[in-house]
Amino acid sequence: MAQSSSSSSSQKTWIVHGILAGTAIAAAIGARAYLGRSRKFRSRVVGIIPARYASSRFEGKPLVKILGKPMIQRTWERSKLASTLDHVVIATDDERIADCCRGFGADVIMTSESCRNGTERCNEALEKLEKKYDVVVNIQGDEPLIEPEIIDGVVKALQVAPDAVFSTAVTSLKPEDGLDPNRVKCVVDNRGYAIYFSRGLIPYNKSGKVNPDFPYMLHLGIQSFDSKFLKVYSELLPTPLQLEEDLEQLKVLENGYRMKVIKVDHEAHGVDTPDDVEKIESLMRERNLL
Secondary structure, three states, X not given: OHHHHHHHHHHHHHHXXXXXXXXXXXXXXXXXXXXXXXXXXXXXXXXXXXXXXOOOOOOOHHHOEEOOEEHHHHHHHHHOOXXXXXXEEEEEOOHHHHHHHHHOXXXXXXXXXXXXXXXXXXXXXXXXXXXXXXXEEEOOOOOOOOOHHHHHHHHHHHHOOOOOOEEEEEEEOXXXXXXXXXXXXXXXXXXXXXXXXXXXXXXXXXXXXXXXXXXXXXXXXXXEEEHXXXXXXXXXXXXXXXXXXXXXXXXXXXXXXXXXXXXXXXOOOOOOOOHHHHHHHHHHHHHOOO
């Protein structure tokens, strides 16, 4: 048993070191390409927070109060702290959300009700903006504790990886969340590019159980796009894996595009159901984020 444990530990160390080394190599290669092409490559960045009122699990979620402030306001305030964003806007199809956001000073872009997901909403908002941007960051409105450093991280990852059209972030998955379909898992190659995302446990071993020694990765909702690709994305037809998993990022991979992934030290605190509100508020009190 001790020999098995040692082997598992060595395997975990090898995998983690491989991911880190691969990411460093990819970043170095991307940086050279970035500097060689132009100092202005993907330099203009806008953060867009898509928000809709209708939700099967939590109607009116963007307006729910988190310690006295609407959740969408808390997400917007945190996003404004990111140093890489030149502008932050909220994209919505609902006047109740729009009125609320204008009330606390946010710029709002009205979008159509026909948008099938947040990415399409971001694309429509981008087309309506007067200024042109190279990178669009899709910031989930139900992440009131989003860290500005993570936003900056996904932006910089895309800026130094010219062969990628999309970037996102992952963090360590808790073993108890391994079989939760609301926790999206991710696997990457040894250069830090996404291989697959799933609501199921990936990788999945022969025992059919979560391996507490394996470094599973949890996908964080934030994602950034090359603005030109965002327009292409909206014109691509839905793909089988995207529809089966109900994960829009799979359409990127199924069409052969590359996606850069960074790993961050972050405990996911999204609001998926009304029960999550109390958890977020407790955490904010602990961190004195009032």
